[in-house]
Amino acid sequence: MKPMPDTEPVRLLLVDDEAALREPLAEYLSRQGFAVSQAVSAAQARTILQNETPELVLLDIMMPGEDGLSLCRHLSEARAIPVILLTARGEATDRIVGLEIGADDYVVKPFEPRELVARIRSVLRRAAKAAPPAAEEELFEFEGWRLDPLKRRLTDPSGAMVSISSVEFRLLMAFVEHPRQVLDRDRLLDMVQGREAHLFDRAVDNQVSRLRRKIEADSRNPTLIQTVWGGGYMLAADVRRIKVPT
Amino acid sequence: MQRLMPRSLQGQLLLAIAMALLLAQGISAALLWRAQSDRREAAMVHAAAIRLFAAGREEGLFGGRKFHSRDLPPEARRLRVERAEVSPLRTGESRQDDAEHELKEVFAEQGVELKEVVVVHRPITENADLIRREARIAARMGDHAPPRAREQMVAAIHTSDRGWITVAMPMRGPDEGLLISLLGQTLLLYGLLVGAIALIVGRITRPLAALTGRLEQFASTRDAAGQLAPQGPNDVRRLIIAHNAMEHRIAALLDEKDVMLGAIGHDLKTPLAALRVRIESVEDDAERDKMAATIEDIVRSLDDILSLARVGRPSDPREPAELKALVGQVADEFEDMGEPVTFAPGERIVAPVRVTWLRRGLRNLVSNALRYGGGAARITLEREGAMAVIRVEDDGPGIPEGRIGAMMEPFTRGEPSRNSATGGAGLGLTLARAIAEQHGGALVLANRRNSDGSVAGLTATLTLPLA
Numbered sequence: 001m002k003p004m005p006d007t008e009p010v011r012l013l014l015v016d017d018e019a020a021l022r023e024p025l026a027e028y029l030s031r032q033g034f035a036v037s038q039a040v041s042a043a044q045a046r047t048i049l050q051n052e053t054p055e056l057v058l059l060d061i062m063m064p065g066e067d068g069l070s071l072c073r074h075l076s077e078a079r080a081i082p083v084i085l086l087t088a089r090g091e092a093t094d095r096i097v098g099l100e101i102g103a104d105d106y107v108v109k110p111f112e113p114r115e116l117v118a119r120i121r122s123v124l125r126r127a128a129k130a131a132p133p134a135a136e137e138e139l140f141e142f143e144g145w146r147l148d149p150l151k152r153r154l155t156d157p158s159g160a161m162v163s164i165s166s167v168e169f170r171l172l173m174a175f176v177e178h179p180r181q182v183l184d185r186d187r188l189l190d191m192v193q194g195r196e197a198h199l200f201d202r203a204v205d206n207q208v209s210r211l212r213r214k215i216e217a218d219s220r221n222p223t224l225i226q227t228v229w230g231g232g233y234m235l236a237a238d239v240r241r242i243k244v245p246t
Numbered sequence: 247m248q249r250l251m252p253r254s255l256q257g258q259l260l261l262a263i264a265m266a267l268l269l270a271q272g273i274s275a276a277l278l279w280r281a282q283s284d285r286r287e288a289a290m291v292h293a294a295a296i297r298l299f300a301a302g303r304e305e306g307l308f309g310g311r312k313f314h315s316r317d318l319p320p321e322a323r324r325l326r327v328e329r330a331e332v333s334p335l336r337t338g339e340s341r342q343d344d345a346e347h348e349l350k351e352v353f354a355e356q357g358v359e360l361k362e363v364v365v366v367h368r369p370i371t372e373n374a375d376l377i378r379r380e381a382r383i384a385a386r387m388g389d390h391a392p393p394r395a396r397e398q399m400v401a402a403i404h405t406s407d408r409g410w411i412t413v414a415m416p417m418r419g420p421d422e423g424l425l426i427s428l429l430g431q432t433l434l435l436y437g438l439l440v441g442a443i444a445l446i447v448g449r450i451t452r453p454l455a456a457l458t459g460r461l462e463q464f465a466s467t468r469d470a471a472g473q474l475a476p477q478g479p480n481d482v483r484r485l486i487i488a489h490n491a492m493e494h495r496i497a498a499l500l501d502e503k504d505v506m507l508g509a510i511g512h513d514l515k516t517p518l519a520a521l522r523v524r525i526e527s528v529e530d531d532a533e534r535d536k537m538a539a540t541i542e543d544i545v546r547s548l549d550d551i552l553s554l555a556r557v558g559r560p561s562d563p564r565e566p567a568e569l570k571a572l573v574g575q576v577a578d579e580f581e582d583m584g585e586p587v588t589f590a591p592g593e594r595i596v597a598p599v600r601v602t603w604l605r606r607g608l609r610n611l612v613s614n615a616l617r618y619g620g621g622a623a624r625i626t627l628e629r630e631g632a633m634a635v636i637r638v639e640d641d642g643p644g645i646p647e648g649r650i651g652a653m654m655e656p657f658t659r660g661e662p663s664r665n666s667a668t669g670g671a672g673l674g675l676t677l678a679r680a681i682a683e684q685h686g687g688a689l690v691l692a693n694r695r696n697s698d699g700s701v702a703g704l705t706a707t708l709t710l711p712l713a
Contacts, residue, residue: 025520
C-alpha cells in the first residue's frame, strides 16, 4: 500500500478501549500515511473532538461507559463526521443498528488491515463527493428493483431480498449513480476499488456476469446491464432516487 | 375397544368413576328391590296369619273370643277361608320355607304351637273367586288399579281338631311405580354424582392442559413472556408456579449464556484483531499469508462455536429472499478462492429465511464437500412441493451408513484422528443442521450409489419451507 498522494495527511480519530488493538492499529494506519489520534473511551474522544476535527472516526462499539453507538449518533447528528464502526459481533442486527444510527461503514473484528484502509478511503471518497450525508436515507430504484446503499440491500420487484457480494454492490452502485452512461472497464474498476480489489481487477467481466445472473430475467440476453461495443457496460434503465423515512 | 378407551386423564378418571358408581348404585338398587319384595311377602304372611287365626277363633280354637270382621286389618278381612281334611299341598309343589317359618312364628307369639303349616305359590287361574275380585278392583280403580296378580299365595295350617284351614290371597307383582321411582332415583343420583365429578376433574385437568400447551410453546420460543397464571386446585397451582419459576430460570440462563458468548466473542476477537494488525509488519509475504490464514481459521472456529450456541435463539427476523442469488453468491465465494464449485442456476425461488444464517449453513456444507468429498462440489436448487431443496453433492467416499447420524453431532469429523490439519472445529454439519431446523426445514445426508452399488459420493440435502 502506498501512502495517500495528498500533501496533507488525512486526520483520523481511533476510539477503542483495548490498548492491545488500538496501539498497533494506530501504528499501522500511520505507516499508511494517516495522522492518527487515539482515545480510550467515548468521553476522551469527546474531549479530543473539542479541539480538533478529524476527517473520519474509527469507533469501537463495545466500550465501558458510553458505548460506541451512542457516540456514533452524536458524531453523525451534531458533527457530520463520517464514522466506521469496529465491531466484535458479527450478527446482522448489530450491523444494521450501527448503520441506521449514522455510521458510514463497519468492519468486523478481526479485520484485514488492508481492507480497513480500503474502507476508510472509500468512505472519504463518498464523503467528499456527496456533501450532505443525508443521502443515506436514499434508495435507488430501477425497473422495480431497489438498492439500499446504507444497508447494502438489493430487493427485486416482488420485495424479496437478493444477495449480492460487496463487489457486486459497489458495481451496482456505480451503475445506478450513472444510469444510461457507458462505463468502460477502467472506469468501473476505479469506481469499485475496494477491499477485494485484488480479485476484482482480474475479472470485471466476471463480476458483471454474476450481477447479471442475479438481476436479469435471462442473463444470456441481458436487458438491464448491456454490453456496449468497444468495451464497456451500461445500465439501460432509468433510476429514481426515493427518500425513505428512517 | 382400544379405540373407545379414553387416553386423557380426564377421560380415564371419569370413565373409572362412572363405572364404579354404576356398579355401586346397581348393587344398592338391587338390595333395595330385594328388601322391598321381602317386606311385601312378610306383609302377606302376616295378613294370612291373622285371617287364619281369626278363622280358628270362629271355630272355637286357640281360646279367646271371636274376632269381629272389623277387628281385622282390611287386607285380611276379605280373604276367603276354606276347610279341608287333607293338606292342600299337591305333589310337585315347592313349599315356601321362609314363609312357613314366619307363619309358625306369628302363631307361636300368640301362644299357639302349630304342628304343620304349608305355604305355596300357585297360578291364580284356578281360583275363580280371586280372579273375580281382581276384575272388580281393576274396574273400580281404573288406571289407578294395582297391577293384576298372576299368582296366588296359598297358606294353610293344620289343627288337630278341625283339620286344615286354608286361605288364598293374590300375589301382586312388583309395583311399577316403585320400580320407576327407584330407577329414577338411581339415575338422578348417578347423573348428579358424575356431573359433580366431571366438574372437579375438569377443574384439575384444564389447567394441566393449559400447562402442557405452555410447555410446548416455551420449548419452541424459549421466551418467558406469556406465562400462565396459577389456577386450579392447590396441587396444580403449585405445579404451575414451580413451572413458571423454572421457565424464568431457563430464560435467565439462556440470557446469561448470550451475554457470556458476546463477552467471549469480544474478548477473543479483539486480541485476534490486534494480532491480525501486527502481522502486517511481517516482511515475508508467504509467512504473513500463512499467519493470516491461521488467524482466519481460528476466527472461523470461534464463529462456528458462537453461532451454534446462538442458533436456537436468533435475534434477527426471517425475510423473503431470493434463493438463487443467495446460493449463487456462496458458490461465487468458493469460485473466487479457486475451489471447483459448480452451481447450475434454475428458477427463481423466494423463501422467508435468515440470510446470514442460511449462507453460513450453506458454506459449511460446501466446504465439507470440498474437504472430504474428493475435491469438487456441485450445488443444485429446486422447488419440490412447498419446499425449496438445496443439494450439495460430492464425489468422495461417502459416509459409512452407521456413522451418518453421528456426523451431525458436535465435534465429530469423518476421520477419528481429529487431525487439525483438515481444519474446522467439527461443527460444520451440526451447525448446518441446526440452521435448517431454525428455518423449519431439515438437513439429510445420504450416500449416492452407482448402478453397481458402489458409493458414488455424498449428497447433503437441505430443505427449507417456502412459506
